[in-house]
Amino acid sequence: MKSRLGSVLILISFTAAAGASDQKASSQAASTPPPHLSHETRIDLVRTFTAELAYVRTPFPMGKKGLMLKNGVISPNGEELKQLISMWGPAVKPGDQARLTAVSVKPDRIHFEINGGPVKKQKWYQHIQVGASSTAPIAPSDASANPRGSYVDLVFDRYVPELTPRQLKDLLRPVLDFDSKSPLEAYLDTVPPKVKEAIRNHQVLVGMDHEMVIYAKGRPPKKIREKDGDTDYEDWIYGEPPQDVDFVRFVGEEVVRVETMKVDGEKVVRTQKEVNLENRPAVAKAAADEQRPANAPTLRRPGEEMPSPTNPNSKTPVVVPPVGGDPNSPVPN
16 A cells, blocks of 8 residues: 555656646747748748738838838827828828838848839949040939839847748738738728628718728719818719619718619618728828819910020010000000
């Protein structure tokens, strides 16, 4: 009996010692920092992600300031991101497809440029100039070219650890989606659940923006712009009789009214806000919307040249009244 009891006690002590050693080994493994990114892995990641296509999950601003992603948190965000997009416009929006055009590994981050990056890069031969007294580049760059790309920096603590391509795609998921099969699938992941359900059912909710309505109903066959007092609005019209006809009214970027004329003559009007998108970044107007239209009215006569304000020798033409006119009539300037 005593020998059996002693054997049991010895077995228990061995089991406890083994468990303690395993726990100590696991805690040591957890506290051991991951290895640095190796040279071979660096080359593999650059080769894998350069020219890779992905769907965008968050708006990127144009301009020299892109996005930073650290521990799953995107910056700038909120009001700061709104101001950047309002000032410079969006490089890409949620649901857009973007191409990674450059990947570089730095001490504590991996830098990804999309759609060419925010700065136009010159070829090596565009730096060569020839001439005697004065020089000129042999291949001048296009000064009017406007870079429309952006970038995102994936930042780590202290250094870039060893990563697989799959792990890197998971870390980039807050900003880029490499797994979606269509723009709609990628876009639906960026909107609230209520909006996602409405888009899938091809319904419009009061409070949606232009993009959401297009994903839900498509581009409108007809648009009407009107003015109600001091408020400008735009109606998007979907459908034609004898089918149901939807009138979606926008004030700015937001749906403020949805009116449906049914086949049986019933009219359904919704004006109560059904979804709140106040935290979504605003989209700046396209530069083309701010350009002067080609058929804008002018005070110049046919064939009359506009004087150049930068030319000091230019003179404003003086209109001479016809002979026989009233000498007391004022001469137009």
